[in-house]
Amino acid sequence: MTNIEIILTIISLIVLIVAGFYAVFKKDLIHAVVATSVISLVLSLMFYLLQAPDVALTEAAIGIALSTIIFIITIRNTKRFEDK
Amino acid sequence: MKNVIIISLLGVTAYYLLSAFVSIPFGEDFINGVKDFYLNKSPEDLKVANVVTSIVVNFRGFDTLGEVTVLFLASTALGSILYRRRSSHTALNPQRTAPQASTLVQAGAKVIFPFTVLLGAYVFIHGHLTPGGGFQGGAIIATGFLLMLISYRKFFVEHNVLTWIEALAGTSFVVIGLAGLVYADNHNFLENFLPAGELNDLLSGGIIGIIYIAVGFKVGAEITGILDTLLTIKEAGLDPEEN
Numbered sequence: 001m002t003n004i005e006i007i008l009t010i011i012s013l014i015v016l017i018v019a020g021f022y023a024v025f026k027k028d029l030i031h032a033v034v035a036t037s038v039i040s041l042v043l044s045l046m047f048y049l050l051q052a053p054d055v056a057l058t059e060a061a062i063g064i065a066l067s068t069i070i071f072i073i074t075i076r077n078t079k080r081f082e083d084k
Numbered sequence: 085m086k087n088v089i090i091i092s093l094l095g096v097t098a099y100y101l102l103s104a105f106v107s108i109p110f111g112e113d114f115i116n117g118v119k120d121f122y123l124n125k126s127p128e129d130l131k132v133a134n135v136v137t138s139i140v141v142n143f144r145g146f147d148t149l150g151e152v153t154v155l156f157l158a159s160t161a162l163g164s165i166l167y168r169r170r171s172s173h174t175a176l177n178p179q180r181t182a183p184q185a186s187t188l189v190q191a192g193a194k195v196i197f198p199f200t201v202l203l204g205a206y207v208f209i210h211g212h213l214t215p216g217g218g219f220q221g222g223a224i225i226a227t228g229f230l231l232m233l234i235s236y237r238k239f240f241v242e243h244n245v246l247t248w249i250e251a252l253a254g255t256s257f258v259v260i261g262l263a264g265l266v267y268a269d270n271h272n273f274l275e276n277f278l279p280a281g282e283l284n285d286l287l288s289g290g291i292i293g294i295i296y297i298a299v300g301f302k303v304g305a306e307i308t309g310i311l312d313t314l315l316t317i318k319e320a321g322l323d324p325e326e327n
Contacts, residue, residue, distance in 0.1 A: 024090060025087070053215035053216075054134075054136045054137075054215045054216060054217065054220070056215075057207070057215055057216045057220040058219060058220050058223070061220055061223035061224050061227060062223055065223075065227045065230065066223060066226065066227065066230070066307060066311075069230060069234075069311070070311075070314065073314050073315060
């Protein structure tokens with residue numbers, strides 16, 4: 001790996017951890033779902049950096065778009081805020 | 085209290101994952117010969133440029149058939165669970181509960197939609213040459229339909245057409261597999277019986293291209309059907325007609 005790839009990987013890992021904690025602790029579920037979508041975006045970048053473009057494409061299509069929209073539809077039909 | 089439990093559970097999981105990863109000798113050939121078998125055999129013998137595809141469809145084609153079946157069962161189960169909810173919206177008078185999207189979103193969706201479908205078709209037709217394949221292409225096509233479904237309240241997919249596409253694609257996958265029993269050299273299920281062609285040609289890899297086109301249509305139709313069903317259901321307890 002070149003220097004740029006290593007720096008990108010480190011940034012991606014930091015964003016992954018921050019977005020993961022945000023998704024767990026946020027009470028507004030729409031915000032939490034968007035955070036999981038960010039996790040998928042960064043994961044897709046990491047898969048590409050680790051030379052797995054097939055998995056990166058799957059993660060981009062399923063993780064970012066489809067599972068996010070299914071969660072949002074579910075939240076719209078139930079409750080938006082998590083109970084204390 | 086709940087957060088403490090979550091963090092401690094995550095910590096325990098992370099500890100065991102780390103201890104497992106430390107014991108794996110990364111970069112060494114710890115499964116003797118399997119890696120070499122795949123990597124040496126695939127490009128020359130099967131004329132497939134994308135090694136991952138040749139492993140997924142050729143060496144593990146039965147596995148892929150199982151995955152397609154699982155997706156089909158999931159979409160069938162979802163349809164049967166949600167059928168009662170959407171039965172009051174007949175085909176003549178469909179309703180969607182979401183509010184109308186803004187004009188900007190509608191205009192943008194109309195422009196992007198054909199290119200998204202084109203990209204998805206490209207991904208699954210070139211599955212044996214470039215990264216991607218049936219699942220990825222089908223999911224990208226479904227994303228395009230999703231864009232239209234959430235932008236236009238009047239945009240509806242025909243579930244009869246989706247069912248027929250699914251049925252034809254799934255049947256053609258199995259028929260290609262059965263044809264391998266008859267026409268292929270070793271008479272195995274899903275064995276390649278078509279001419280392999282030249283490496284890096286569009287018509288190479290034998291049956292892989294045809295199987296990936298079938299999988300792409302099937303996955304696209306199934307996910308589009310799931311999304312349309314989910315978007316059309318009535319909101320439980322929020323419907324003014326029921327209250």
